[in-house]
Amino acid sequence: MTKKIETDSLEIFAGEMEKVKDALPKKIVANPENVEKGLAKLVLTLIDLIRKLMEKQAMRRVDAGSLTEEEVERVGETLMKLENKMKELKEIFGLKDEELNINLGPLGDLM
Amino acid sequence: MNLYAYAIIDSTGGVEESIRGLLGAPVYTIPYRDIGIVVSDLKAQAQIKNEESVLKHEEVVEALMDRFTVLPMKSYTIFDKKEELLLKVKEHYEDFTENLDRVHNKHEFGIKIIWAGNVIRERIALAHKNENAPAGPGQPGAKFMKEKFEKYKIDKEFEEEADRCIAIVDGFLNRYVSEKKLEKLKTDNLLLSAVYLVDKEKRDDFKKAFKELKGSGGDLKYMISGPWPAYNFITLSRSGDGKSAATKGAQL
């Protein structure tokens, strides 16, 4: 096979590309044993995506200075509760952060 | 006997007899109008879920690259009947001819650039730390928001820095490129993972520009790969299984 890679830093690229490979979205294999876990992953990933989008939106508004002190407190409390809830749910389903890395296609690009 | 498909080409035949595909099967072309689909026969129970088959797939596709315009198939595209295959080709005929025209005489190059992302991030974080007043006892919601906001600011600046660097890359390469797809910061250190569709005639200029880019300073590491057939530049107006492109991404 004619080979095609040119770089002066093979070691560094090998290392970094391994990291990317590990972060690759895993396919959810829906077989009877793990269909529940697979569904849980999908649902939690979507919930987490929405949570992160809301957080990001809140940050943009803080950046723009368009929130009152009271709003900052209220939004902050809500986001905090959501974050804690998310951690709880992950624990209940025995899922780690890396496992919620499903490829959401164009939805994922919203982040 | 199944049919394993490797690529769509802009020809109805003329594939060299010496090209061998998966499990050593001879590769040949099934014509459809003015295009062809390059296949090899595959036994129904054949074991091909392995690295060897995938590499073979790529080998076949590359063997075609020099003589034809190639739309490489995603691996493991298999038909059990020739009629099914032809039906699919017919369904996508317009897509295929459009793509063949678009990538004619062009090949894909991949460029990856690594920067000292974690160092840069630390530098930014340090600069911000010096700015912020220490968080006193405040209300919990506001405290949460403050912490999040500090992270947000650092992320934002980090990304802006990345954008600046990538703009420089674009500055060097853009004029030799027909199309490109960029992925910014796949990891903190992988500043850029990009693919470029480059006209054969502009290839030397492109490579020269890349060399100049490399010499332009900054603590960056570079990798270039290619030429590849245009894997990343295929657009189908409708995916073969009737789903729209938007749902294709959410894999279950």
Add this chain to the structure above:
Amino acid sequence: MHKPIKTSQDINTCTELRKRERVTLLEILDRVLEKGVVISGDVVISVADVDLVYLGLKVLLSSVETMERLRGAPFSGAAEEPT
């Protein structure tokens, strides 16, 4: 009996080759498994992409093992045990 002389240069070359193969493999897999023309054939083979990449790693690891056996000495930095 001739015992192969292990020089640090030999080890470096082998490790280099292994890394180059690895990077090349990742570049190929990224294209061949994920990109290209996507039309579903009527025979659907579900490929666990992650398994495939690990399979590749096992293949590389066994070639490293073989090299080690031939040299009679472990490579520096080959920390992974094949499963």
